Each structure stands twice: as C-alpha cells, then as structure tokens.
Amino acid sequence: MADETMLDILKRRGVSRRGFLKFCAATTSLLALPPSMAAAVAESLGRVRRPAVIWLSFQECTGCTESLTRAHSPSIESLIFDAISLDYHHTLQAASGHAAEEAREHSMKADWGNYLLIVDGSIPLKDGGVYSTIAGISNLAMLQEAAAGAAAIVAIGTCAAYGGLPHAQPNPTGAVAVSDIVKDKPIINVPGCPPVPAVMVGVLAHYLTFGTLPDLDDLGRPRAFYGESIHDRCYRRPFYDQGKFAKTFDDAGARDGWCLFELGCKGPTTHNACATTKWNGGTSWPVQSGHGCIGCSEPDFWDAGGFYKALSTPVNSVSGAATAAVAAGAAAGIAIGLANRQRKARARAGHQTVTIADLEK
Amino acid sequence: MSAMELLLWARGPGLVIAAVIFLFGMTLRLIEVYSLGRKRDLAVPRSPTPGSGWRTIVTRSLPHADTWRRSGLTIVAGFVFHIGLFVVLLFLLPHIELIRSLTGLSWPALPTPLVDLVTVITLIALIVALVHRLMDPVKRFLSGFGDYLAWTVTFLPLLTGYMAYHHLLLDYTLLLALHILSVELLLVVFPFTKLTHTFTLFIARWYNGDIAARKGVAS
Numbered sequence: 266m267a268d269e270t271m272l273d274i275l276k277r278r279g280v281s282r283r284g285f286l287k288f289c290a291a292t293t294s295l296l297a298l299p300p301s302m303a304a305a306v307a308e309s310l311g312r313v314r315r316p317a318v319i320w321l322s323f324q325e326c327t328g329c330t331e332s333l334t335r336a337h338s339p340s341i342e343s344l345i346f347d348a349i350s351l352d353y354h355h356t357l358q359a360a361s362g363h364a365a366e367e368a369r370e371h372s373m374k375a376d377w378g379n380y381l382l383i384v385d386g387s388i389p390l391k392d393g394g395v396y397s398t399i400a401g402i403s404n405l406a407m408l409q410e411a412a413a414g415a416a417a418i419v420a421i422g423t424c425a426a427y428g429g430l431p432h433a434q435p436n437p438t439g440a441v442a443v444s445d446i447v448k449d450k451p452i453i454n455v456p457g458c459p460p461v462p463a464v465m466v467g468v469l470a471h472y473l474t475f476g477t478l479p480d481l482d483d484l485g486r487p488r489a490f491y492g493e494s495i496h497d498r499c500y501r502r503p504f505y506d507q508g509k510f511a512k513t514f515d516d517a518g519a520r521d522g523w524c525l526f527e528l529g530c531k532g533p534t535t536h537n538a539c540a541t542t543k544w545n546g547g548t549s550w551p552v553q554s555g556h557g558c559i560g561c562s563e564p565d566f567w568d569a570g571g572f573y574k575a576l577s578t579p580v581n582s583v584s585g586a587a588t589a590a591v592a593a594g595a596a597a598g599i600a601i602g603l604a605n606r607q608r609k610a611r612a613r614a615g616h617q618t619v620t621i622a623d624l625e626k
Numbered sequence: 627m628s629a630m631e632l633l634l635w636a637r638g639p640g641l642v643i644a645a646v647i648f649l650f651g652m653t654l655r656l657i658e659v660y661s662l663g664r665k666r667d668l669a670v671p672r673s674p675t676p677g678s679g680w681r682t683i684v685t686r687s688l689p690h691a692d693t694w695r696r697s698g699l700t701i702v703a704g705f706v707f708h709i710g711l712f713v714v715l716l717f718l719l720p721h722i723e724l725i726r727s728l729t730g731l732s733w734p735a736l737p738t739p740l741v742d743l744v745t746v747i748t749l750i751a752l753i754v755a756l757v758h759r760l761m762d763p764v765k766r767f768l769s770g771f772g773d774y775l776a777w778t779v780t781f782l783p784l785l786t787g788y789m790a791y792h793h794l795l796l797d798y799t800l801l802l803a804l805h806i807l808s809v810e811l812l813l814v815v816f817p818f819t820k821l822t823h824t825f826t827l828f829i830a831r832w833y834n835g836d837i838a839a840r841k842g843v844a845s
Contacts, residue, residue, distance in 0.1 A: 484628075494798055508719055508735040527723055534630065534799040563630055563799075570637055576802070577720035578727035580638035583645050590649035597650070598657025605662060 271473075272311035285311070295467045295542065296479065296489045309474040317372055317380040319411055320354040323404040324397045324431040324440055325386030329422040330357065332459035333466075366400045373414050381472065382415035382450075384408065384443050387424040387431045391439025408446060417451045417478060418443060421465060426454035426485070427564035434568050444485060451478050454485035456537075458561035463542045464490045484564065486536065495532035495558045498540035501525065519555060529573040530557030537562040629800035636806035644810035651817025656825060672842030682835020683828050703755040710748030714741055714784065738791070745788050752781050776819045782808035 275285055289307035293300065322330070334357070353369040372380065386404075389396040394403035412418060420443040423429040431440035444452050455468050468487055471479045479487040496502065504510070504524040511519035511528060524530070532540075535558050539550040552558055557573075560566040570580040627635075689701045715721055719735035726732040756777055759765045786808050788794075790801035816822065838844070 496798075497793075505719075506738040508737045510719060510735075526719065534633065534802065564628060565630060565634075568634075569630060570634055575720065575723040575727070577724045578637070579641050579724075580634060581642065583642055583728060586642045586646050587649055590646040591653050594650040594653025595657060598654040598661070601654070601658045602661030605658075 270311060289470075292463075292467050292470045295463060295538070296471055296487075306470065306474050310470060317376040318383060319369060319372055319380055319415075320357075320383040320385070321404075321407060321411060322354070323384065323386030323388050323408070323425070324438065325422060325424050326430075328459040329385040329465075330354070332457075333462050363400065366402075369411075373411060377414040379416050380414065381469075382411050382418045383421055384418060384425045385421040387428045387440035387442060388446060389431065389438035389440050391437070396438035405446065408443065412443075412447045412450055415450055417453065417472065418447060419468060419472075420444065420452055420454045420456075420485075422460060423456040423458045423561055423564075423566065426456040429458065430567055432565065432567075452485055453478055453481065453487060456484075456486060456491075456562040456564075458566070460562070461490070461538050461542050461544065464538050482536070486562075490538040490542075491536040491562065493536065495535045495537060495540050495552070496530075499532055499552055500540070501552060514555060525552060525555075525557040527575050528557050529571065529575055531560030531563075531566070531569065531572075531576060532558040533576060535560040535563055535566075629797055629803055633799055633803035633806070636803045636810065640807060640810050644813040648813040648816050652822070652825065655817050655822060659826070667840060669840075671840040673839055673844045678839030678844045679832035679834075679836035682838070683831045686831045686834070699754070699758055703751045703758065707748050707751035707755060710744050710751060711780070711784070713744045714748060714787070717741060718787075742788070742791060745784055749781070749784055749788065752777065752784070756781075772819050775815060776821050779808070779812040779815050779819075779821075783812055 272285060286307050289310060290303040293303040293306050353372055388404045388408055390405060394405045397404045399407060420426040424431060425443050428440050428442045431438055453468055455465055467490060468479065479489055482488050482491060501522060501524045505526060509518060509523045511523045511525055513519065514528065543550045559572045560569055694701060717736040718741045722732050722735050759769055783805060786801060786805035790798055790805050
C-alpha cells in the first residue's frame with residue numbers, strides 16, 4: 266500500500282486513466298500553465314507515492330475540510346485528497362485522543378523535513394494560548410513543533426492565512442495567522458471561507474508535481490487562482506459597465522441578474538477564483554445565487570466595512586462629525602466677523618481729523 | 627499597513643477628518659467673507675435694474691467674442707475640464723452611491739465606458755490647461771503655489787480613479803484607497819485655496835453685476 270502511486274490508488278477507486286488525464290488537463294489550465302504541461306502534470310502526479318501530509322486544525326469551523334470532502338458527488342478532487350497519505354487529520358481520521366497524537370508524532374518523526382503541513386484555523390496567543398488546545402497542547406506549541414519538520418506549509422482558509430473570523434475585532438483570543446508565527450518555512454496561503462475545493466487541490470497538485478511553491482502574490486496567495494478580482498471575471502460585470510444595478514435583493518433588476526455593487530458586493534477588491542471555477546462542480550457561486558461577494562479571501566474581511574455597504578460609501582457615519590464641524594465653523598466665522606467689525610469700529614473711532622492748522626505745523 | 631487597511635482608513639476615519647476640515651473651513655470662510663459687509667451706498671442708483679446681478683451671472687459665464695479671440699484655448703480647456711469633472715463626479719455609480727449614503731438623494735448613473743471617456747477628455751483638458759499655464763508668460767507670472775496645488779489636487783482624483791478602473795500599475799484595492807485619499811486631500815485643501823470659487827463664484831458675479839448697474843452700467 267505504502268508504495269502505491271497515486272495513479273494506482275485512483276485506479277483502485279474506479280478512476281479511469283482518461284478521467285485522470287482530464288483532471289490533470291483541468292488542473293493545468295487552472296494553474297495557468299501552458300496546455301503542453303498537462304502531460305507532465307499527469308506524469309508526475311501519477312508517479313507520486315503518497316506524500317505524507319499532516320493536517321492541523323486550530324481555531325476553525327471545519328468548513329475548509331467540509332468544502333474539500335463533502336462535494337455532492339465524490340469528485341476526483343476528493344479522491345486525489347484520499348491518495349495523499351493524510352497521517353493526521355482531526356476530523357477525518359478514525360483514531361482519537363492519545364492514539365491520534367501518537368499517529369501525528371510518528372508521522373512527523375518518520376518524514377521529518379519532508380512532510381507537507383496543512384493548517385486550517387487561526388492560532389490564539391492570548392493568555393498563553395489557552396483558548397484552543399489539543400490533547401492539552403496549545404495550538405502555538407503544536408504548530409511550532411510540526412512546522413519545524415515540514416517541507417512547506419499550506420495555510421488553508423482565511424483563518425490560517427490571515428486570522429479570519431477569530432481575528433475579527435475585538436479578537437478576544439488574540440488569534441493570529443500561521444505566517445505571524447512561522448517565519449522560516451515556505452508558506453502558501455489558500456484563503457477563502459472556505460477556499461474553493463479546486464483551488465486547494467490545484468495548490469497540492471502543483472506542489473506534488475513540481476515540488477516547488479506556485480507563484481505567490483504579496484499576500485502569499487497563488488497568483489494562478491488569486492491573480493484576478495471577482496469583479497473582473499464576474500458574469501454580471503457588463504451590467505456594472507452599463508450602469509444597471511439591483512437596488513434590493515428581490516427587485517426586477519436583481520431578478521434580471523444586474524450588478525450587486527449597490528447591495529455591498531466586494532467583488533472589486535476581492536481576489537479569488539469563484540467566478541471562474543464556481544462551486545459544487547461548477548453549479549453556481551455566491552454572486553450567481555444573488556448575493557454579493559463578501560470578500561472572504563481577503564484579510565480582515567469581517568471588519569471590512571459591512572457586507573451590505575457599497576464599496577464607495579463611508580464605513581462610519583459622517584453626519585455627527587459633519588454637523589459639529591459646520592457648527593464649529595459657523596461659531597468661529599461669527600467670532601471672526603464680530604472681531605473684524607470691532608476693529609473697523611475702533612479704527613473709525615480712532616480716526617483723527619486733519620485740519621489746516623495741523624498741516625501748517 | 628495593507629491596501630485593505632488603507633482603504634478602510636480612507637473610508638472611515640480619513641473621510642471623517644477630511645469632511646470635518648472641509649465643512650469647518652468652508653463654513654468659517656463663507657461667514658467671515660460675507661460678514662465683512664459693504665458700506666451702505668447712499669447714492670441714488672443710476673439705473674434701477676434689479677435683474678442686473680442675475681443677468682451678469684449668465685453673461686459673465688459665457689465667453690465674450692473678444693476673449694474668444696485672445697484666449698480661446700483657456701476657455702475651451704476650462705469649460706471642458708469643468709463640465710467633465712461634474713459629469714464624472716455626479717454620474718459615476720459609485721459616486722452616486724456615496725452621495726445617496728450621505729444625503730439620501732440619488733439619480734440614474736451613466737454607463738461606465740461613457741464616464742471613462744469623459745475622464746480621459748477631462749484629464750487631457752487639465753494637462754492642456756497646465757501646459758498653457760507654464761508656457762504662457764503672463765499666466766506663468768500670475769501663477770503661484772496655490773494655483774499649482776489646486777491643479778494637482780483636482781488632477782489626482784481623476785487620475786487615480788481612472789487608474790483604479792483600468793487596474794493600471796497597482797492593485798485595485800490600493801488604487802481605490804489612493805483615489806479616496808486623493809479626494810480627501812482635495813477636501814482638506816479646498817477651503818484654503820482658490821478652489822473656494824466653487825462656492826463664491828456666482829455670488830461674486832451677482833455682486834459685480836448689481837454694483838455695476840447701480841453705477842450706471844446695467845447688463
């Protein structure tokens with residue numbers, strides 16, 4: 266079993282070579298590689314021998330794992346996922362308690378320096394990290410230990426990548442991202458709440474195929490998936506350009522699929538692959554279902570000014586400060602005006618009449 | 627500070643600070659200027675024409691034939707960039723959305739490509755106006771720091787808005803933040819530069835027309 270290649274495992278699971286090649290071609294195009302690379306991807310992926318993967322779940326909601334494993338039909342993505350040697354995953358593994366921890370430690374020792382570490386969830390630092398522990402070990406200690414022997418780290422989901430929901434104000438647990446703690450290992454951020462399954466698998470496929478990190482943007486995200494904004498790839502974009510906007514979620518404009526900018530869509534400032542890969546096997550995605558993008562793959566999206574406020578509008582109310590400013594301006598203006606009048610009156614009062622006698626002096 | 631944090635600062639505290647400085651400064655200046663008043667005119671008006679001030683607002687806003695011949699370029703560039711500025715400011719949807727969130731008033735937006743075209747024309751008109759200001763010896767002599775500052779803070783919001791829409795050079799989020807910040811810069815310097823003409827222009831024209839009529843030069 267341990268020496269089986271990925272292609273063997275997939276074959277055993279009933280995936281045909283044709284199906285595997287199709288998947289490789291799709292992944293290649295998702296990764297923005299030239300079509301000629303599809304064969305190379307298939308070649309390397311097929312030969313991969315169950316790479317050891319340790320998946321640590323910290324302050325999270327299991328949504329990332331759900332996204333990857335609970336597709337409506339068992340997708341090739343989930344089968345690929347099965348094909349990696351997932352030695353430790355809280356949610357998925359049968360073992361629990363000390364047995365689970367033993368499995369993690371065993372796997373770490375066996376593949377020290379070579380395993381891929383996947384982290385979902387943020388890491389709480391406040392009060393000694395007591396807010397999230399596993400088998401009595403704080404998330405911080407577990408991450409530091411596991412990261413030390415990892416070849417690379419994939420921060421899955423916005424919590425692991427940027428702190429996510431636990432990091433939202435007022436951040437009661439002092440939650441931080443993986444990259445805030447681990448500084449000496451390559452980290453790939455795969456944000457999203459949850460990330461698109463194809464994106465997660467695409468990143469894994471890239472790593473397994475080339476053994477290197479994909480090209481990352483300044484937020485540590487693979488450019489292939491996060492290089493373009495939702496807005497630029499949105500099928501509702503023509504309506505934005507035509508000036509046609511839904512005013513409410515159920516007006517005629519909304520029913521005709523008009524742009525959701527006025528309803529607070531964060532598509533213009535959000536980078537993700539939702540608009541192109543879609544969700545649930547290409548069925549739909551949030552904007553297609555009639556709701557604006559909430560920007561879940563961006564840092565601090567939860568605090569980014571309200572999901573239903575248009576991007577060009579103020580985050581906080583300006584009216585109170587504006588009224589005060591006008592009142593203060595009026596008061597200052599009247600005060601200066603009165604001072605000017607007094608100066609004029611004084612000048613008039615102090616005016617001395619010049620007489621002939623004065624000039625003859 | 628990330629681009630998103632900068633954007634949130636621009637949409638939050640930055641906007642409040644800019645709005646407070648703008649409103650405080652403009653209210654103060656307008657009250658200060660108009661409370662200066664004028665001495666009572668005890669003379670009998672030469673020509674009793676009550677509409678003269680209002681007519682002057684219109685006549686002074688239209689280019690005179692002589693002026694056309696002498697400084698046609700100034701007039702064309704001036705009209706084009708002023709009209710363009712107002713079209714962009716008032717008819718791009720995100721701007722209308724901002725006005726709606728502040729005042730509750732809204733109106734239909736123009737198609738984005740049209741606003742985009744107007745932006746390019748406005749930018750060109752502003753550049754032409756600047757080049758002419760620098761080339762023309764009289765204009766250059768008359769121009770001071772305040773004039774170039776006013777030009778810069780008018781130009782920047784248009785430029786950053788255009789760049790944001792087309793994703794030029796920088797990431798959209800950062801460009802949007804810079805765009806909003808450039809507008810906030812405009813608001814901050816507004817009460818303290820010649821940009822105040824937005825609020826004083828037509829009142830001054832009315833006054834000139836009215837005083838001229840009292841002295842016998844009715845429009």
